[in-house]
């Protein structure tokens with residue numbers, strides 16, 4: 564199973580360096596867990612050097628959709644591929660809602676990742692308003708179609724989809740596992756209709772913590788978790804690894 568740790572903008576570079584060092588030196592990662600860390604862009608080079616030759620992968624939280632040029636403040640998939648970065652989050656709800664990234668930007672970022680051979684982690688999820696208006700299905704379908712319909716996925720590249728209901732992110736209000744399972748299956752079926760033979764992994768994200776992590780990783784249609792806040796604290800990481808080691 565996959566455990567992706569999204570550190571967002573929670574830590575300074577020196578705090579990230581400390582956590583990266585601590586995880587490398589003392590965290591016991593169960594053999595069935597594939598860990599990927601998504602620190603800020605400030606720490607990517609350091610993380611790559613530190614984790615070279617280990618099982619832990621490094622990802623970037625956001626990329627631009629063009630490979631190079633006059634784009635002040637941007638970092639491209641091509642540039643991070645060059646330092647060995649394996650993953651990029653694409654369409655995280657904080658990018659969609661705080662930074663106004665629309666579905667067409669998400670689509671271009673997916674293409675940029677595939678061009679650079681970086682594995683994108685496509686994040687989708689409904690808002691609480693969508694939910695109240697009975698539009699959850701519509702929202703998810705639209706996000707999936709805009710990002711994936713007729714896109715060319717490079718051979719041997721897996722497709723990662725993170726289902727992250729917006730109302731569950733950073734709120735402590737995690738989604739009910741039975742509902743996650745139901746939606747994950749819908750996502751799987753929807754994507755399979757567009758890309759029949761793709762190797763697909765579906766993650767759940769939104770207030771995952773030691774107390775609930777197994778209720779998601781145990782689901783038949785969930786292949787892992789995308790963890791924000793709880794992954795920025797070593798003790799919580801250690802607790803989650805410990806629980807996963809003992810339950811899978």
Ligand code: PGA
Nearest residue numbers: 732733769770790791792
């Ligand atoms: P959270 O964030 O675990 O802090 O809710 C999850 C995410 O946004 O990926």
